Amino acid sequence: MGDCEVCGSKPAAKVAIIEGVRLNVCYDCAKHGKVIEKPAVAMPKAKGPAHNMGTHAKGKAAALQSSREEIMDDYAEILHKQISKIGLSYNQLAMSIDENESYLKRVVHGDTLPTLKLAKKLERALNIKITELPE
DSSP states (O other): OOBOTTTSSSBOOEEEEETTEEEEEOHHHHTTSEEEEOOOOOOOOOSSOGGGSOHHHHHHHHHHHHHHOEEOTTHHHHHHHHHHHHTOOHHHHHHHTTOOHHHHHHHHTTSSOOOHHHHHHHHHHHTOOOEEOOO
């Protein structure tokens, strides 16, 4: 994973949101933000075509892909447009995805970066895409 992106002196062991930025950080620097995940562990490539993988291997592959996904830069604009288009209130949306309404408003207004878990909930609820694999 490399060195900590905050202090630079220790190996990065976690991924955290610090002041709205997703960073690879050491254990000590993780306390300065919200830890969102442990680093992804590289998995060996499956042999043969993907459709021959067992259910367990497909689950691991999907989890690895999900752990590498990132929130799109224009997530707030996408969310705001779709919520307006559908005509949902923040309260209705928050209840439907079991999230706090004030937190949801901060995310939609771009004040707070959503976690990947929340982003996936919003993608399913609103039929949109706000995550992507980095290039």
